[in-house]
Amino acid sequence: MTVSVARPPTRKPARTAPATTQAPRSSFPWLALPATVWVLATFAIPTAILLASSVLTYDGAELTGPLTGANYADLFRNSYFRSVLWDTVWMSATVGGACMTAGLLVAHFLVRSRSRLRTLVLLIVISPLVSSVVVRTYGWLVLLQDDGLVNKVLLTAGLIDSPLPLVGSRFAVILGLVHVLLPYAVFTAMSSLQSVDPSLELASRDLGAGPVTTFFRITLPLIRPGLIAGFTLTFAISLGAYASAAVLGGGRVQTLATLVRDRMVVSLEWGQAAAISVVILVIGAVTVSALLLAGRRSQAGVG
């Protein structure tokens, strides 16, 4: 993923890529071994234990048999769980959509503009990544409170008569997540935009198409795989995001991640917590696979 500000478009045609060459075989295949072991130890094994926990029974802290689907059956019979599941999915999709759209606009400015402000905008985009997610989320908490900056501005402007209850709303959770995840969408969109030959857009303009037509008929089809990747990334991270929902949701907004915490810590129903975690994993895996497939087809269609 490229994270540099591209040069503004010039009329000089871009050099075409060299013919596909076969990558040399690695002389040091064992170099991948430590990383493979690390991934196995930190992801695959815990995931296997998680799966086992969701289909076995807990007797106190001990996992016992036999295999059972009771944890899943109990979850999906529970209308509250279904409503939290739906809330999590639509909020994640909204975050993905908002990040993808805003990311495209910012990336377009960063890659295609000649403005001197590009570096400043890039720094602003990167800034969420240099502070802790908890700090950023508490920052939003301060801004969104009844006497926070957002409500003060709205009150001063006469747009509202009394403070809006922003903390504890789905809007606050979505806003916090979009802020945290926007850089990922910007970087994927930038990467795609940088790979688009500017001469194609210039040719479109030379042939009489306006900037909007050029964007929708030339640029957008070419960068669609990148946009899908940005949506996929932000959607998948949102599905399991805990801090934003826990802090900005103010206890009123439950997501699958906060539900896992409640089942783990408060009610000590670890089998159900494992089953909810598996549900998050499955939704994420299915959505990512479907979107990656869509992205690949989109790329093939463009090619």
Place this chain on the structure above:
Amino acid sequence: MRKPLPVVLMFGLLAIAVTACTSTSTGDGAGDVLLVEGYGAEYQELFEETIAKPFTEKTGIQIQYTAGGSASEQYAAIRASKGNPGFDVAVMTSLELYQGSIDKLLAEVTPEQVPELAKMPQKLRDHTYGAGAIQEVQQVVLMYHKNAFPQPPTSWNVMWEPAYRSGTLVFNPANVLGVYAMLNAAELDGGGIDDTAPGFSRIAELAEHALATPQASAEAVPFMQKGTATAFPYFDGRAAIYAQTTEYDYTVPKEGTYALLGALGIPAGAAHKEAAYKFVDYWLSAEVQQRWALAYNVGPAITGLNFPADFAAKHITTPEQLEKTKIADAAKVMKNRTTWGQQWAEAVR
């Protein structure tokens, strides 16, 4: 043939790094160090001064205190580690003692190991389940803004009055304060621990107007500092602290209230059990009980101590007060917590 040295070297370094990261210094070889896990903020400060230092002076046993989050989080750590969480004593509540006795993950605590336990009133000992000791009795009080009330309020009902409901706080039952607040609300309309529907009905009504729905008692502090809260349930320990520093005071309403029993539990796999028993026994001694009660503004776990009249009026210090105070059935609370959490979430949506 390639030399295997780099691979061996890499795994060697990895092994050293893993060993370095996971080793713990419990002071086994260099004198006793008791690892205590409890709450943070003012609790930790008071603990260091009132309990830890005098204990070390008396016994020579060092205490290493770690702020580990809520009582339920500490118990979850004990459960996840199957009774060997890396600390010797956890500051928790009687609810965790109950769960620990069911799971058999807390060490047995009897008067043979902790002689001071014998002096504890039977009503409190009944809530140790043989798995720990009660070291303080907190009660849920009504915290109110002194300027908002011409006379101190006398009933929980004030929170539902139109003049005050926009300044109330509706605590989430993920925090035990929310559980007791819900039970108090249920009892206003004839409900109780076996019939919580009236409580959730009241919560739904209040949530439409409430100032906030906090999950932790510390979240109420900014509302007191800004003076935006009117009346809300709170624990008397923290209530007394903020009654001194803000425009708020607290009272026990005429309907009565629930007590939260602060407890000490020793994980079954604790490395320093003997020191842990000594520590629990020390905290239960009359002198320390009185000192801690006055420092943290809570009721002691033993009766018969002398307290200043104004303190005794606001905290549970006598057998009569203890008898009047309601203690929720831990088995019912633990069994219903998931359901109550869901009902609360649906009520405040």
